[in-house]
Amino acid sequence: MTALSTQPRRDGRLRSWSGRSVAGLILVLFVLFFVIPIIWLLFAVTKSSRALIVSNPFSIGSWTDFMANWNQLFGFQDGAVTLWIGNSALYTLGALAITLVVSIPAGYALALTEFRLRKALLVLTLVVMLIPSTALVLPVFLELNTVGLIGTPLSVILPMSFFPFGVYLTYIYFSTSIPRDLLAAARIDGCSEIEVFTRVALPLAAPIVALVAFFSFVQNWNNFFLPFVMLPSSDGYPIQVGLTSLLSSTPAFNPSSAGSDSVQLPTLALATIVSILPVLVVFLFSQRYLVAGMTAGGTKE
Amino acid sequence: MTLAPASDELTAGATSRRRSARPEGRPPGRVPIGYVFVSLYTLLALAFGIIPALYAVVLAFTTTDGGFAGFDNFVKVVTDFRFLPAVLHVTLYLVIWLVMLVIFVVILALIVHAVKARWAGTTLRFVYYLPGALAGASSVLLWLFVLDPTASPVSGLLHLMGLNSFVQVIQPGNLPVIFAIIAFWTGAGGWIVIMYGALNNVSTEVIEAARIDGANAAQIAMRIQLPMLRKWIAYMGVMSLAAGTQLFVEPQLLSQASNAVVPNDYSLNQLAYQYAFQQNDFNGAAAISLILLVVALLLSWVFVTRGGLFEKE
Numbered sequence: 001m002t003a004l005s006t007q008p009r010r011d012g013r014l015r016s017w018s019g020r021s022v023a024g025l026i027l028v029l030f031v032l033f034f035v036i037p038i039i040w041l042l043f044a045v046t047k048s049s050r051a052l053i054v055s056n057p058f059s060i061g062s063w064t065d066f067m068a069n070w071n072q073l074f075g076f077q078d079g080a081v082t083l084w085i086g087n088s089a090l091y092t093l094g095a096l097a098i099t100l101v102v103s104i105p106a107g108y109a110l111a112l113t114e115f116r117l118r119k120a121l122l123v124l125t126l127v128v129m130l131i132p133s134t135a136l137v138l139p140v141f142l143e144l145n146t147v148g149l150i151g152t153p154l155s156v157i158l159p160m161s162f163f164p165f166g167v168y169l170t171y172i173y174f175s176t177s178i179p180r181d182l183l184a185a186a187r188i189d190g191c192s193e194i195e196v197f198t199r200v201a202l203p204l205a206a207p208i209v210a211l212v213a214f215f216s217f218v219q220n221w222n223n224f225f226l227p228f229v230m231l232p233s234s235d236g237y238p239i240q241v242g243l244t245s246l247l248s249s250t251p252a253f254n255p256s257s258a259g260s261d262s263v264q265l266p267t268l269a270l271a272t273i274v275s276i277l278p279v280l281v282v283f284l285f286s287q288r289y290l291v292a293g294m295t296a297g298g299t300k301e
Numbered sequence: 302m303t304l305a306p307a308s309d310e311l312t313a314g315a316t317s318r319r320r321s322a323r324p325e326g327r328p329p330g331r332v333p334i335g336y337v338f339v340s341l342y343t344l345l346a347l348a349f350g351i352i353p354a355l356y357a358v359v360l361a362f363t364t365t366d367g368g369f370a371g372f373d374n375f376v377k378v379v380t381d382f383r384f385l386p387a388v389l390h391v392t393l394y395l396v397i398w399l400v401m402l403v404i405f406v407v408i409l410a411l412i413v414h415a416v417k418a419r420w421a422g423t424t425l426r427f428v429y430y431l432p433g434a435l436a437g438a439s440s441v442l443l444w445l446f447v448l449d450p451t452a453s454p455v456s457g458l459l460h461l462m463g464l465n466s467f468v469q470v471i472q473p474g475n476l477p478v479i480f481a482i483i484a485f486w487t488g489a490g491g492w493i494v495i496m497y498g499a500l501n502n503v504s505t506e507v508i509e510a511a512r513i514d515g516a517n518a519a520q521i522a523m524r525i526q527l528p529m530l531r532k533w534i535a536y537m538g539v540m541s542l543a544a545g546t547q548l549f550v551e552p553q554l555l556s557q558a559s560n561a562v563v564p565n566d567y568s569l570n571q572l573a574y575q576y577a578f579q580q581n582d583f584n585g586a587a588a589i590s591l592i593l594l595v596v597a598l599l600l601s602w603v604f605v606t607r608g609g610l611f612e613k614e
Contacts, residue, residue: 109334
């Protein structure tokens with residue numbers, strides 16, 4: 001009797017032990033998959049282009065090589081990289097400011113006020129939010145081309161400012177976390193509708209403002225297709241598009257580019273890091289927000 | 302990096318609100334304040350959502366000199382010798398990517414969720430999520446290095462697979478897999494985090510009860526957790542499908558880095574770009590964009606209206 005009942009249990013334990021090691025192996029393999037390219041990148045920027053190919057991929061180079069790469073990168077076309085980073089900042093922060101001014105009141109109105117087109121606007125927001133942002137890039141280009149805005153900073157800032165996802169986030173936040181009684185009380189106390197928003201709702205909305213700002217910033221900093229299409233001249237490139245210029249000046253990938261202003265592989269690696277540094281910093285500091293934001297729509301209480 | 306719409310909640314909220322006695326934010330006899338608050342947003346939605354879409358429709362159905370063209374533009378782009386290959390490329394890439402995404406994201410989310418130690422779970426999620434910071438051109442650039450056997454950190458692996466030069470790596474046959482790996486590397490972490498969050502919503506009592514009834518971890522995963530993840534998997538599938546049809550930056554950069562071994566009309570979006578910028582044929586470009594836009598809209602529409610995907614258990 002006892003022998004019979006312990007037999008399957010030991011079997012089960014054995015199986016769960018081997019199951020656990022398979023699971024552990026999968027976890028480790030994927031950690032390596034996700035992390036190796038990034039670790040390698042950090043090492044690569046400290047090497048000379050010869051050392052990059054000859055030495056161990058995960059050995060550290062030297063400070064002098066790092067500085068040489070740095071100087072080559074920021075000396076490229078008389079400081080084009082600095083200009084591109086500045087452009088990225090201008091476009092991203094400009095769009096961020098407009099997005100906040102536009103989206104927060106809109107989300108508030110959709111959640112807590114009544115007006116006739118409310119439902120239609122809500123559906124429109126949802127639908128546009130779910131289509132990939134790239135789907136509208138060429139149509140917007142064709143439109144802006146007829147009004148002659150192509151090549152101006154506005155041609156990227158304005159389309160980036162249309163951010164239905166931010167409106168949706170704000171909408172969800174205001175409809176779930178702000179008690180309507182609070183707003184009603186403010187009205188009874190004599191607040192005008194504008195004051196209800198600015199004095200009562202807005203101070204309570206700090207978390208959602210931060211979340212919308214985060215998503216807007218990350219998405220726009222990394223945006224490639226829109227500026228690639230809208231901005232024909234190198235002077236206007238954001239850093240993401242600027243990377244293509246660097247790439248086409250790298251003899252390793254484009255042999256015809258060998259010349260005075262050419263870019264070596266470690267320098268290109270450094271450019272990759274520099275191009276994502278702001279996003280990386282924001283990522284590291286707002287992990288908590290991120291997870292909260294991405295699961296916000298799905299949580300059911 | 303989008304978020305799941307709780308579409309049934311939207312409609313449910315709207316109806317219950319309508320039933321409430323006094324519509325708020327509407328002082329009697331004046332324009333509802335809601336209009337003021339949404340005015341700027343509506344303006345942007347018109348300028349960069351609705352009008353460009355309508356303008357693309359107009360362009361797609363007119364000739365270069367503005368006359369009505371019927372379906373001529375569509376016939377022209379669809380019969381273009383580059384169109385069918387582009388559709389095939391994108392389809393192949395999508396199939397590989399979606400299969401990878403569904404299988405690995407679900408498995409990893411389940412395993413990470415089963416990890417007991419709190420710090421380990423948090424660290425794993427963060428590590429998987431980190432590549433998401435490198436979107437767009439940056440991640441493609443990084444992968445150019447990884448795929449170049451001379452500099453790659455995994456050159457041993459590449460040589461093992463018989464790939465000894467960059468040109469060998471980026472043979473046409475390998476491209477869909479390469480693009481799928483790049484997209485997976487950048488995007489999977491976000492989905493793992495989302496699935497993990499969804500798994501947290503599965504009540505622990507149900508799982509505990511199953512365990513007492515003698516179910517092992519694999520059975521719990523298959524019989525309880527997986528069915529509860531279904532709507533999230535569907536969401537991931539639809540969103541990724543829509544995003545994947547837009548393939549542009551990966552082949553564009555690879556084409557540039559390979560001296561056009563990878564053609565610059567590899568994907569549909571690239572073809573539309575070629576029409577607009579190489580051939581100055583805005584009508585043709587509009588036709589392709591419109592086809593892609595309609596696909597995206599259909600997917601999104603199915604998702605918004607089919608509340609079934611998000612019904613409450």
